[in-house]
Amino acid sequence: MKQIILLFAAMLLFSCKSPAQDSKKEEFAVVKTEAEWKEQLTPEQFYILREAGTERPFSSPLLNIKKEGTYVCAACSTPLFKSEHKFDSGTGWPSFDREIEGNVAFSTDYNIGIARTEEHCATCGGHLGHVFNDGPQETTGKRHCINGDALKFVAENEE
Template identity: 50%
Template sequence: MSTKTDAEWKVVLTPEQFRVLRQKGTEPAGTGEYNKFNKKGVYHCAGCDAKLYVSDTKFDSGCGWPAFFDSIPGALVRHEDNSHGMQRIEICCAKCGGHLGHVFKGEKFDTPTDERHCVNSISLKFKE
């Protein structure tokens, strides 16, 4: 996990990246750069550049955020999140602890895992 202080993160992240990655914020639905993005490549953590997702696991869920059905093995950590009056599973970068979004199960999407990783675009950096 990251050993950077908030002050150090504020130097390397934009204010919006800091709000989402370090303060567990959420970007507005439908506004993210990667929501309707379909190039082939790898999605990295915008905070520490760790590889998180390959484009072959991305799908259009219609939720307003990039959706993936699986991550690169070992790339994420999951935490129970009981905020906002609901039970969810938060997903974070295993390398720096940056907040990525949440994972939802059992929504019956036609994917191999029956999971939807709902990820903030601002938490990601795409590389072809």
């Protein structure tokens, strides 16, 4: 009986799938080597976009932009968020209640020990931030909490 229990426990242990096994290598339209990304991006942008880093809160110059326009990926210029959907979340990161549909990809991130929904540029795979369900209830209820270094702002009259 003891052997059966041990055998069952071993089968259970080795048959479990970890989150790391789930991560499929997605294919993106824009693919570059690490050296190419490092040449193109600032060190801060590389840390955020390619290494899934997080910038210090309240450090982004994009936080206080009030003009109309579009926030695009700092790596590939894909339009990601519109200024009309930006709001002050008080968190210290640019926040939006919705993305430009189809231009943002989502995955599950366990980096801090709990599941969070991570956001990536759907064109180049660059890490943008995370989306939470504590946004404005009068709109979508979502808070896309985005690293400013992952974005560039294009004013409406410059598009």
